[in-house]
Amino acid sequence: MKQKLFSLVSLLVIVIAIWYLAALLMNGNQLINNLERKNQQWTYSQVIAGAYDVKRPMLPAPHQVGQELIKSIIDKPVTSKRSLIYHAQITLNSTLLGFVFGSLLGILIAVGIVHNKTLESSLMPWVIASQTIPILAIAPMIVVVLGAVNITGVIPKAIISMYLSFFPATIAMVKGLRSSDKLHEELMHTYSATAKDIFWKLRWYSAQPYLFASLKVAIAAALVGAIVAELPTGAQGGLGARLLSGSYYGQTEQIWSALIVAATLGSILVWLVGIAEKVLLRRRGGLDHA
């Protein structure tokens, strides 16, 4: 535990140090360029002092992002449109909705593929092709098309989340549902078990470890999908909208704080799936048995 904490903290320190250095180089250059354009004299100490205090820095220093985070998380009420919690919760809604439906869809497709050879050859190429299309290209189209039939708000964003998150679930479940032990399959055969029994008493359980591995990927993908869906649509709220308005107005602190909140949210979501996995595996007998 102590070892783990130590490595975590030392990595964090290294990242922050690199960040400060990068901020100095990038903002310092910006500062020097500005001063030279005005034909002013400058010294290195002046640049170093000023680099961490630029109004619209190219790369804000960690403490500037920290101040922005405090300002937009703690100082603002949760209902305020300037609160990052408010925006995170909007993104979270579509992420969870898309994740739940995406995973269910993924599982359903996998069940179909595993039980039907025709479905495998007809569906699988489409499943794979769907993920080769850049999400940035297809997201605005989905939002615009759905907007034309008066579907707006959380649904189009959830659909894009779903579009990204069904894929890992499908691939993992196809593998998982086929991973059951040959011996166990023969055992079920000696019991003259029906396909339904074989699915619910054997295949479904064999697939669970695979499912959870894929759900961790799926929930992270769902979050990315929700944020991407908020980018091109002029959405009023959400972390994606926050990123976009930050870049419109050159508010780099705002961009970076939104990014940090998104990363934190993603980590929490993946961690929660991990907790669910542990609880289930304990109920299954405590052994991580594939």
Added chain:
Amino acid sequence: MTVAAQQIITPKPELAVKPEREMISIEDLSLIFPSKDGDVHALSNINLSIKSGDFVSFIGPSGCGKTTLLRVIADLEKATSGNLKVNGTDAQDARLNRLYGYVFQAPALLPWRNIQQNCALPMEILGLSPAQQNKQIDKYLKMVGLQDFHKKFPWQLSGGMQQRASIARALCLTPDLLLMDEPFGALDEITRDHMNIELLRIWSETQKTVVFVTHSIDEAVLLSTHIVVMSPRPGRIIKVIESPLPRLKNLALRDAPAFHALASEIRTALAHEHAID
């Protein structure tokens, strides 16, 4: 409810000596596995009759088809030609009617189910009520000496205990026929001796027909009423020996001259056919 389910609910009258009938009859049975390097004759012209209440062992070196023959009886493999009747019906009907219980070489317990839930599996599939399931489970876990292990998971049990649980699971459906594929092959000799005696006791208590695959001559002699000696390439029966020993044996019998005589007869039959090369 299926026929088999009704059989469990109304207990069969336990006769001291059941009227002898033909449980398994095999005529001119062959099984060929096609392969790139030419066909493999796994079983060739098998003729065998097994009476109800018999304890029959298949013995022979690896590749002689003893496991394959057991799998054909269990409808896990299909014969290429020949006739096979299990309890008067073909092998598939016998399987669909849950006539037999199969014990694999490995315990084949589901790791996400505890011992009780593992034993319940075949009865769940059959559609028995939880009360009926528990009655069977209690009875047969006690019979195999695992009465205090209901809630344990497979990984918490030793290999021998896992195999006993799998035997209890097979017994829970009260099948007339027990098919066992080297069930004690992976166990150490001390545990195996113990399990052999337990199996003899269970067999005499339940009056079942047992077909038992082994590669141990001692085990075959200790357990069987009939010993089927098999030889590889092609897999075939070279001799069927009826044991002169009493049905219920104990470990002490292994020092008796009759035991050695029978073991030696099997050994001779195996050597005579150049079965081991």
